[in-house]
């Protein structure tokens with residue numbers, strides 16, 4: 091593969107469904123000092139048909155991770171993307187500059203998922219996952235601790251301060267990579 095010079099970072103925003111990944115990604119796109127493309131991975135999988143089949147019981151697609159990685163590789167290597175998904179373990183470490191894990195109190199999360207009309211089974215499963223810190227642990231197991239940050243996403247103030255913090259981090263990344271980064 092040809093090497094590319096990355097002039098903007100790759101930011102992973104992960105967390106249990108309903109913690110606020112898309113909301114954060116959308117605001118970050120607006121506030122970022124560098125152009126960032128928000129990739130909602132679930133939508134991307136549907137659009138490009140990167141799934142093996144549909145699981146009716148869970149009302150979700152079984153993702154073909156090999157195809158997904160192949161499809162994302164050129165985008166991630168070029169940089170300037172936000173990968174928004176409820177998993178982070180599939181992404182190769184070489185792609186990723188920052189992993190943001192959003193966390194939310196489980197009663198608030200329950201209400202958010204109810205508003206989405208998720209089945210009780212799906213709400214319960216996601217709630218348990220949040221309580222058990224499944225995604226946070228996945229992030230800790232998959233990446234160096236220096237690039238993983240856990241942020242509370244329970245209020246508008248949390249949203250604004252989290253995005254402001256990521257914007258500061260982007261400024262620092264740019265300063266550290268004045269000529270871009272080889273990838």
Ligand SMILES: Nc1ncnc2c1ncn2[C@@H]1O[C@H](COP(=O)(O)OP(=O)(O)O)[C@@H](O)[C@H]1O
Nearest residue numbers: 107108109110111112113202243244245246249
């Ligand atoms: N920090 C927050 N404060 C208040 N409401 C939030 C916050 N983050 C997300 N929400 C709300 O929770 C719901 C789920 O957010 P969303 O961004 O779609 O989550 P995800 O992408 O993680 O599934 C939305 O209605 C959104 O407005």
